[in-house]
Amino acid sequence: MRGALPLLMAALTFxxxxxxxxxxxxxNPNEQTRAYLTIALVERGTIAIDEEIxxxxxxxxxxxxxxxxxxxxxxxLSLVGVPVYAALKAVSKxxxxxxxxxxxxxxxxxxxxxxxxxxxxxxxxxxxxxVEPDDRVRLPLLAVYGLGTTAHTYSVxxxxxxxxxxxxxxxxxxxxxxxxxxxxxxPPPAQxxxxxxxxxxxPATGDRRPATGDRRLAAGHLLPVAFAAxxxxxxxxxxxxxxxxxxxxxxxxxxxxxxxxxxxxxxxxLGALIPAGVLLAYNKAAFGGxxxxxYAHIANPFFAQFHKDGALGVSTPKIAAxxxxxxxxxxxxxxxxxxxxxxxxGLWFLFRRREFRAEGIAVxxxxxxxxxxxxxxxxxxxxxxxSQRHLTALTPFLLVPLAVxxxxxxxxxMGPLKxxxxxxxxxxxxxxxxxxxxxxxxxxxxxxxxxxxxxRLWNMGLVPHSVGEGLGLKGLWAAVPYLVVVALIAAxxxxxxxxxxxxxxxxxxxxxxSTAIVFVVLAAYSMVERDRNLEGKRNxxxxxxxxxxxxxGICDLATKKDEKGGYLRSPDALTSSCxxxxxHTADAxxxxxxxx
Numbered sequence: 001m002r003g004a005l006p007l008l009m010a011a012l013t014f015x016x017x018x019x020x021x022x023x024x025x026x027x028n029p030n031e032q033t034r035a036y037l038t039i040a041l042v043e044r045g046t047i048a049i050d051e052e053i054x055x056x057x058x059x060x061x062x063x064x065x066x067x068x069x070x071x072x073x074x075x076x077l078s079l080v081g082v083p084v085y086a087a088l089k090a091v092s093k094x095x096x097x098x099x100x101x102x103x104x105x106x107x108x109x110x111x112x113x114x115x116x117x118x119x120x121x122x123x124x125x126x127x128x129x130x131v132e133p134d135d136r137v138r139l140p141l142l143a144v145y146g147l148g149t150t151a152h153t154y155s156v157x158x159x160x161x162x163x164x165x166x167x168x169x170x171x172x173x174x175x176x177x178x179x180x181x182x183x184x185x186x187p188p189p190a191q192x193x194x195x196x197x198x199x200x201x202x203p204a205t206g207d208r209r210p211a212t213g214d215r216r217l218a219a220g221h222l223l224p225v226a227f228a229a230x231x232x233x234x235x236x237x238x239x240x241x242x243x244x245x246x247x248x249x250x251x252x253x254x255x256x257x258x259x260x261x262x263x264x265x266x267x268x269x270l271g272a273l274i275p276a277g278v279l280l281a282y283n284k285a286a287f288g289g290x291x292x293x294x295y296a297h298i299a300n301p302f303f304a305q306f307h308k309d310g311a312l313g314v315s316t317p318k319i320a321a322x323x324x325x326x327x328x329x330x331x332x333x334x335x336x337x338x339x340x341x342x343x344x345x346g347l348w349f350l351f352r353r354r355e356f357r358a359e360g361i362a363v364x365x366x367x368x369x370x371x372x373x374x375x376x377x378x379x380x381x382x383x384x385x386x387s388q389r390h391l392t393a394l395t396p397f398l399l400v401p402l403a404v405x406x407x408x409x410x411x412x413x414m415g416p417l418k419x420x421x422x423x424x425x426x427x428x429x430x431x432x433x434x435x436x437x438x439x440x441x442x443x444x445x446x447x448x449x450x451x452x453x454x455x456r457l458w459n460m461g462l463v464p465h466s467v468g469e470g471l472g473l474k475g476l477w478a479a480v481p482y483l484v485v486v487a488l489i490a491a492x493x494x495x496x497x498x499x500x501x502x503x504x505x506x507x508x509x510x511x512x513x514s515t516a517i518v519f520v521v522l523a524a525y526s527m528v529e530r531d532r533n534l535e536g537k538r539n540x541x542x543x544x545x546x547x548x549x550x551x552x553g554i555c556d557l558a559t560k561k562d563e564k565g566g567y568l569r570s571p572d573a574l575t576s577s578c579x580x581x582x583x584h585t586a587d588a589x590x591x592x593x594x595x596x
Contacts, residue, residue: 004139005125008492009118011485012146016114016155018482019437020465022102023547028384028441029061030073031158035101035108037071038081042089047071047286056101064299065287072294075282076239076275077160081112109158117155120166121146124396127173130180131356131403137410140425140496141403143489148428149337149395153386153436161392164240167232169396171250174229176359178264179257181222223267229254230271236393238275241293245369246393247272253362306379313378322375325388329448329528331380333394336387336431338521339402339424345417346401349408359400366397384441386432386449406497422497422514427521429490437479438463439544445536448528452537453544462548 036052036059044051048068053059063072071078088107092099121142128138145151154162233250236243251268258264280290287297295312298304307313326333334341343363350360370391374380382389409417431450435442438457442449457463461475468478498510 004135004492008139008143008489009121011489012121012143013118014485015147015152015482015489016118017110018467018485019156019463020106021156021437021440022105022464023439023544024102025547026543027057027059027101027105028157029059030383031105032056032059033061033071033073034078034158034160035081035105037073037075037078038085038108039104041078041082042085047075047282060300060303062299063287063294063297065297069299070286070294070297072298074160074237074239074241074294075279076235077112077158077163079238079278080116080163081108084108084111105158109156113158113163114155117151117162117166120163120170121151123166123170123173124399127169127176128399128403130173130176131359131400132407134407136496136499137403137407140493141399141406143493144339144425144428145395145399147486147489148339148425148430148432150387150389150392150432151395152432153440154389154392156436157440159389160239161389164236164243165393165396167236167239168243168246168250168393169399171229171233171236171247172253172362172397174225174232175250175254175257175268178222178226178229178268179254179358181225222264226254226264227267227271230268231274232271233268234272234275238279240393241295242370242373242390243393245373246366246397249362249366249369249397252365253358256361257358303379309378310376314373314376315378317372317375319375321377321380322371325374325380325391326371329450329525330442330444330446331382331385331388333388333391335525336435337395337428339421339428340395340398342405342421342424343398343401346398346403346405349404350401353404356400356404363397363400366394370394381444384443386435386440386442410499418497418510419513419517422494422510423517423521425493425497426490426514427518429486429493430518430522433486434458437482443536443540445540448525451526451528453541456541457544460545462545 033049036049036056037047039052040046040049047070049062049071050069053062053069061072063070084107085104088099088104124145125138125142128141132138146155151162151165154165229250233247237247251272254265254268283292284290286292287294293312295307298307309315324331327335329335347360347363350356350363370393374388374390377390380388380390406421409421435450435454438454442453446452458476463476463479466473466478466482468481471478471481473480494511494514495507498507
């Protein structure tokens, strides 16, 4: 597997930077408010965004306090963007270039979100090595995580979810490293049957947790590792407030596994206090109190109503919120990325191994914590989103049982489970890719956004700006290089999944069976209810299509005239097509293409 990791990272980098999902007529408010805070900090040294709203346009994601408009989000991602925007501003000034807001968003995405996300993928690869050192297991996991989960979607947008999730993963794996480090104590007594020699895989504490890496870690690097874990856990919360759940899980895990070495907890706490101090200072400056958050001062009355219940919108669990967040076709965590559901049988494999039970308990705690949060959150629908974006931070925790699951089915030759694993991974890659590219802000108007919106946009040939445009490619042709790289990553995943098969014939049969399962599941997916809320879908579709060339909404064509002054199409007929396009028939799509 030498050289496979750099090739995989190069492929994921290409995928992450290829498209630019920006829609000038309907900019995403979540991105707007974060960028506004960054700009205000750099240009005017203030946290008020009144001037940015005047320059670039209003946004519904904002807070109001002390006579000023403020960003209502956690400030972490905006703070990360400060040096990025400062450098961009200096370069534009040197070349006498007036920056457009779309250019600011693009640069902030790449340098504040995408590149850090790629670095954190490497951290996850390193961390999984403590669970499974074999790259033939780790690399396929990394491929599906990077491409077939919401880690893909939120690594290409100016949202804070993936950065926070990556930081939480880094904190967890650093805590695992600290818990497995050998403390600088006297050598353990001889083990029975070993002729007086201690087992080098066992720590000197007398417990059975294996030490990994250099045994000198505790003497020279244990405290910095614990400090880094605390720093990552703390800054994850500064980026996204619900990451307090992940931070508490990591803290509890470290206390449980290092209680015999309490000094490890000191640098962890010190590391966490630094970002905590930054957040408290920001809250005081912005909203007048150290524990005052922007969500308590939301200006938009529609969003404000959701944060009045309980603790800023988190109250008691509701079945509808739980079912919708995890299992619905519109927002479901698992329908969009079913590969992650295999973490549950993976937990059974994990608990079979005594040395990983602490990690298994931590994963269960993370699942329980986020399940409670999302089922208790008043606005669990979360606006325009692919899958349930508030559960993005849960995904790295699930990689631990997934790694054990993948290793055991590989080692024990569990044939049927290999098909399930391959099909689930392939399905996740396919669905997340199809949903992320054309328009990754699914509104609640779509009960089945994969078929209601994403596939319709692909069928219309509507893809956002991309690197392919620089090569002279247009329409769907511009997506070809992207799709080729995605297909290569998927093939890499399938190849390694079926590598233990005895013959090439069996490997090919495994790939074909898994692919067939994917198409059967897709066929079933297409039958999910799709006709609800036609009016909402119609209005949403008009706004989306209006952002693509020729920069006209579907029904704008009804009033467009030909060279002789007549209508290109009957206004009544074309208006009917605006409704028909929301149905199931390909005729409406073909009509729209001909009309263009």
